[in-house]
Amino acid sequence: xxxxxxxxxxxxxxxxxxxxIIVVVGTFLGVAFREVEASxxxxxxxxxQWATDQVAGLLAQSTQQRLGxxxxxxxxxxxxxxxxxxTDDTREAARRQLATLTNPNPQIIELWNHAGERxxxxxxxxxxxxxxxxGSMPSAAGIGRFQTYRDTLFTEAVTTVDSDVxxxxxxxxxxxxxxxxxxPLVASPIGDALNRLVGNGASVxxxxxxxxxxxxxxxxxxxxxxxxxxxxxxxYRTANGERRVGALAAINGTPWAVWxxxxxxxxxxxxxxxxxxxxxxAVGVVLVAGGFVYLMTARITTPLFQLxxxxxxxxxxxxxxxxxxxxxxxxxxxxxxxxxxxxxxxHAHRExxxxxxxRTAGLEAATHELEAHxxxxxxxxxxxxxxxxxVSHDLRxxxxxxxxxxxxxxESASASLNAEGHRLLKTIVGAATQMGxxxxxxxxxxxxxxxxxDRSEVSLGDLVRDxxxxxxxxxxxxxxxxxxxxxxxxxxxxxxxxxxxxxxxxNAVKYSSTRAPAEVEIGTVPGGAAETVVFVRDNGxxxxxxxxxxxxxxxxxxHTSEEFEGTGIGLANVRRIVHRHGGRVWAxxxxxxxxxxxxxxxxxxxxx
Amino acid sequence: MLTxxxxxxxxxxxxxxxxxxxAALRSNNVANEVVVVRDGAAALDYLYRRSAFxxxxxxxxxxxxxxxxxxxxxxxEVLQQIKGDRALRTIPIVVLTSSRExxxxxxxxxxxxxxxxxxxxVFNEFMDAVKALGQFWAVVNEPPPVxxx
Numbered sequence: 001x002x003x004x005x006x007x008x009x010x011x012x013x014x015x016x017x018x019x020x021i022i023v024v025v026g027t028f029l030g031v032a033f034r035e036v037e038a039s040x041x042x043x044x045x046x047x048x049q050w051a052t053d054q055v056a057g058l059l060a061q062s063t064q065q066r067l068g069x070x071x072x073x074x075x076x077x078x079x080x081x082x083x084x085x086x087t088d089d090t091r092e093a094a095r096r097q098l099a100t101l102t103n104p105n106p107q108i109i110e111l112w113n114h115a116g117e118r119x120x121x122x123x124x125x126x127x128x129x130x131x132x133x134x135g136s137m138p139s140a141a142g143i144g145r146f147q148t149y150r151d152t153l154f155t156e157a158v159t160t161v162d163s164d165v166x167x168x169x170x171x172x173x174x175x176x177x178x179x180x181x182x183x184p185l186v187a188s189p190i191g192d193a194l195n196r197l198v199g200n201g202a203s204v205x206x207x208x209x210x211x212x213x214x215x216x217x218x219x220x221x222x223x224x225x226x227x228x229x230x231x232x233x234x235x236y237r238t239a240n241g242e243r244r245v246g247a248l249a250a251i252n253g254t255p256w257a258v259w260x261x262x263x264x265x266x267x268x269x270x271x272x273x274x275x276x277x278x279x280x281x282a283v284g285v286v287l288v289a290g291g292f293v294y295l296m297t298a299r300i301t302t303p304l305f306q307l308x309x310x311x312x313x314x315x316x317x318x319x320x321x322x323x324x325x326x327x328x329x330x331x332x333x334x335x336x337x338x339x340x341x342x343x344x345x346x347h348a349h350r351e352x353x354x355x356x357x358x359r360t361a362g363l364e365a366a367t368h369e370l371e372a373h374x375x376x377x378x379x380x381x382x383x384x385x386x387x388x389x390x391v392s393h394d395l396r397x398x399x400x401x402x403x404x405x406x407x408x409x410x411e412s413a414s415a416s417l418n419a420e421g422h423r424l425l426k427t428i429v430g431a432a433t434q435m436g437x438x439x440x441x442x443x444x445x446x447x448x449x450x451x452x453x454d455r456s457e458v459s460l461g462d463l464v465r466d467x468x469x470x471x472x473x474x475x476x477x478x479x480x481x482x483x484x485x486x487x488x489x490x491x492x493x494x495x496x497x498x499x500x501x502x503x504x505x506x507n508a509v510k511y512s513s514t515r516a517p518a519e520v521e522i523g524t525v526p527g528g529a530a531e532t533v534v535f536v537r538d539n540g541x542x543x544x545x546x547x548x549x550x551x552x553x554x555x556x557x558x559h560t561s562e563e564f565e566g567t568g569i570g571l572a573n574v575r576r577i578v579h580r581h582g583g584r585v586w587a588x589x590x591x592x593x594x595x596x597x598x599x600x601x602x603x604x605x606x607x608x
Numbered sequence: 609m610l611t612x613x614x615x616x617x618x619x620x621x622x623x624x625x626x627x628x629x630x631a632a633l634r635s636n637n638v639a640n641e642v643v644v645v646r647d648g649a650a651a652l653d654y655l656y657r658r659s660a661f662x663x664x665x666x667x668x669x670x671x672x673x674x675x676x677x678x679x680x681x682x683x684x685e686v687l688q689q690i691k692g693d694r695a696l697r698t699i700p701i702v703v704l705t706s707s708r709e710x711x712x713x714x715x716x717x718x719x720x721x722x723x724x725x726x727x728x729x730v731f732n733e734f735m736d737a738v739k740a741l742g743q744f745w746a747v748v749n750e751p752p753p754v755x756x757x
Contacts, residue, residue, distance in 0.1 A: 396706050400727055400734075401624040407731040408631055433730050 009304070013297040018290040025282040029275065036271045041245060044267040045233030048202075048247035052231075052260040055204055056249040063143055063254055070159045073101050074179040079161055083111060083177040086119045098122055098179070105183055108132050111161075113177040131184055138178045143254045146185075146206075146213040153185040153215055185215060202262035209250060209257045224248065224259040231257075235264065243268075303331045307338055319346035381450065388446050395439055403432035438555075441569040445554065448576050453493045460487035460501075460534060463494070464522055467501045471509055479516055480509060485523030488532055490601045496577045503570035504536040504597050510564055511595065512540030519594075531583065531603055537596040542589035551587055574599075614670025616642045619651040619686065620704070621678045628731065629673065629704075629738060636739035640670065648681025652689060655696055672701045673741075684719070691720045702741055 073079070082094035098109045099122065106128035111120035116137045123129040133149045135156070144156035161177045207214025207223055214223040224246055226234045233247040246261025265272075306323050313321040321342060325335045406428045410417070417425070464487060472480075490497075505520065512518035518539065525533040543551065543558050550556045552575040557568040574597075578585045582602045589595035616633070620626050626644055633642060645651045654661045655668070672690075676683035683703060690696045703724040725741065728734045 396727075397622060397625070400706075400731075401628070404628040404631075404731040404734065405624070408628070411635075429730070436728075436730075 008301065010294065010297050010301040014290040014294040017293040018286045021282075021286050021289055025285065029278055029282065033271065033275050036274075037268060040267050040271055041235055041264060044245045044262070044264060045235060045247065048245055048260050048262065049233045049249070051202070052247040052249040052258055055260060056251045056258045059206065059256070059258060060252040060254065063251070066157060067143065067159065067253075069101065070157055070179060070181055073098060074159045074161045079111065079179065080176060083113050083119055083161055086113075091120055094120055095122055099124060101181065103183065106131065108135075108182045110135055110180045110182075111177060112137055112180060119177065132182050135180050135182060138180055141178070143256075145208045145255045146215065148213055148220065151220075153213065153220055154182055155185065157181045157183075185217070202260060205259040205261075206251075206256055207259075209255055214259075224261065226259075228257060300331065303327065303335060307335060310338065310342070314342055314345065319349050384446070385450070388443055391439060391443065396436060399432045399436050399439075403429050403436075406432070438567055441567045442554075445569050445573055445576070448496065448499065448573050449580075451496075453496070453580060455491055455493060457489050458492050458494045458497055459489045460497075460532075461489075463498060464501055464505070467498065467505050470502070471505055475509065478509070478513055478518060480512075481517045481519045483519070483521035483523075485521070487522070487524060487534060490532055490603075492581050492601065493577075496580070500574050500577050500599060501536075503574050504599070507570060507597075508536050508538035508540065508595075510540075510566070511542075511559075512538040513564075514541065515539050525598070529603060531600045533598055533600045535596050535598050537594065539594040542591050542593050542595045543587075544591045545589065548587060548589070552585065613640050614667065616640045616671045616673065617651065617654060617669040618642055618644045618673045619648065619678065619683065620644065620673070620675045621646050622675075625675070625704075625727070628734070632731075632735040632738040635735060638739070643669070647679045648683060648686040651686050652681065655690065655699075668696070668699055670700070671741075672699055673704055674701055675704050677706065687719045687721060 076097045078090065078093035078097045082090040094111060098111070098120070101107070101109060101124075103124075107124050108129055109120075109122040109124065110118055113119050118135075121129070121134075131150075131152055132154055138156075138158040141158045141160050144158065147154055147156070157180070159179050161179060203216060205214050205216050205221055205224060207228075210229050211223055214221055225236055226246070226248060228248065231247075231249045233245065235243065235245040237243050243264040244261050245264050245267070246259055248257055248259050250257050303323070303326075310321045310323045319342065322339050323335045325332055325339070327335075406425050410422060410425045410429075413421075461484075464484060468482060468484065505522075508520045509518060512520065521535075521537045523535060525535055527533050541559075547558050550558065552571045553568075554572040555568040556572070557566065575585050578599055578601070584600045585598065587595060587597045616638075618626065618629060620629065630642055630644075633640075643654065645654055650660070651672075651674070653659050654664070657664055657666070674683045674686060687701065687703070690699060690701065697720070700722045703721050705724055705726050723741070725737050728737065
């Protein structure tokens with residue numbers, strides 16, 4: 001592990017602390033900003049409402065003023081006279097009177113009687129009638145809604161002309177007609193004044209209550225995005241995402257409403273910049289805290305890292321590694337303990353190595369000794385081989401000669417020999433033959449002990465069937481009942497195991513030759529998984545149990561060769577072969593009641 | 609066509625075995641001339657017509673009965689020499705061994721021997737074996753033609 005690894009405490013602690021600070025401060029800042037934003041928005045709404053109410057008051061006042069002036073002009077006798085008696089003179093007088101309506105904007109002034117006739121129409125200045133429509137008979141006095149005519153916004157103000165009151169006051173005052181004044185809306189300084197009043201970035205709109213034509217006092221605009229019949233403050237978001245707050249108020253005495261709105265961002269800007277400053281200081285806090293924690297952890301992890309490195313070096317076999325002790329706290333004590341431990345480990349390791357060296361030396365000496373013994377054994381074995389070769393060759397030759405010449409003598413001196421002479425010669429030949437057989441058996445026995453085991457998987461079933469067939473060829477006339485049960489496969493030398501079963505089966509046949517029929521059974525004894533136990537059972541003469549230990553000796557026989565022929569080497573071979581396979585062999589019998597021979601072979605491969 | 613009766617070469621050091629072998633051949637009516645050599649060197653001399661055998665007839669023997677254990681040059685060396693020689697390797701060779709140990713030896717060397725016989729202790733068995741051999745190789749079997757060099 002290296003100190004810059006991602007998993008190192010040196011990084012994980014500062015990063016964890018910084019993450020905690022970021023989460024806490026971030027949450028706090030987020031909540032605080034929301035609160036500030038909400039209260040600022042509310043304050044902005046209140047401000048917008050206040051501004052709207054102010055503007056509505058101003059507009060109501062100015063409208064009342066206009067109506068008042070109109071009423072005063074309409075009350076003049078010349079106007080009434082013109083309505084009652086419309087002649088050129090009265091018209092002229094009324095025109096002069098009506099022209100006193102002061103206004104910098106163009107206007108059309110009309111006089112209507114109750115019969116619905118337009119008595120007088122006056123355009124100030126002349127030509128203004130082209131920009132404004134001709135009116136119709138008004139129904140009631142007051143200020144009218146905003147209307148448009150050929151892209152021109154205009155409003156209408158109507159006042160009644162009272163009938164003259166007779167001197168005696170006999171008739172009630174009634175209206176004798178209307179004065180209608182139509183004025184287009186032109187850019188007026190009132191918009192700028194209002195904007196100045198509500199503040200920077202604010203805009204004012206005036207329009208009809210309940211929808212229709214709306215204006216910013218210079219041109220037609222869209223109505224505010226709120227329900228236009230209800231006064232109050234509203235915050236909304238424009239199509240391009242800007243947040244704005246506005247308020248609506250009705251203008252008394254008119255069918256109009258006024259709307260003042262401004263962008264929230266202007267309002268929230270101070271809160272935003274204060275949030276930015278707070279975030280900047282929070283980042284500073286995080287960095288400082290992280291750095292501080294890093295330094296603190298480093299003070300702990302540096303010695304730990306050195307200890308880890310030393311431990312890893314030790315695990316890698318570098319037992320002489322020590323760490324420097326420079327502190328008195330727990331880490332210092334840990335370093336001291338580590339040094340003590342590594343010293344002991346180094347000591348133990350050295351001791352162990354020394355011991356291993358000694359043992360190895362001892363083993364080498366023993367190996368040399370063993371090799372010497374093995375060489376000796378090889379030499380002895382070679383000597384034995386040479387001996388058995390000379391036995392086979394040199395001992396058999398004189399025997400052959402004895403037998404051969406005795407036979408030749410029996411033939412050539414046949415006439416001069418009497419019966420006793422013939423018997424003696426025959427005995428000589430028989431004895432030589434017997435000795436030849438003994439030599440052959442002895443050589444075969446020594447070969448069984450000498451040859452290397454050639455191991456493979458041997459199917460005992462196939463092997464026993466094969467041996468049984470071979471034996472049956474050499475049998476003449478003997479009735480034998482064979483019972484061959486299933487036999488497993490074992491690991492062993494096929495040709496040597498064949499010798500085992502040739503001996504056991506031919507013995508079984510030989511020693512039960514006096515039975516009719518002879519019965520021979522071969523099978524396995526159920527037992528442990530460690531070994532395979534095969535039995536060969538016959539119903540022959542059997543043997544006396546007290547001589548059982550002699551059965552497997554070389555040239556040991558329990559019967560004379562007159563009873564059953566043989567040299568007594570077969571079972572000795574059997575035992576030698578089975579022992580070389582790491583197995584056991586034993587026999588059970590009762591005299592005259594058959595015999596059973598058992599061969600136990602290890603299931604696994606023995607180490608010999 | 610009558611097969612010319614060829615010589616049987618017997619390479620055997622033991623005088624008793626020589627006598628018994630010849631007796632066995634004769635009692636089985638094998639009429640071929642039997643030339644006896646007492647060691648492997650003499651056997652090779654005969655085959656190559658050298659020293660004592662320089663003046664013998666050029667016809668090779670019809671059968672070689674070869675003992676393994678002989679002085680000077682043993683039977684295996686003789687076998688090796690004959691089987692390595694194009695002119696001689698067609699001569700039928702029967703190895704006479706004293707024991708099964710020796711017959712193993714012959715088998716191991718695998719020198720292309722035509723047959724081997726373990727000399728039996730029982731003389732009658734030996735006679736039977738020799739009889740079969742002599743008749744088969746010297747009388748019945750047509751020996752391969754002489755290779756002219």
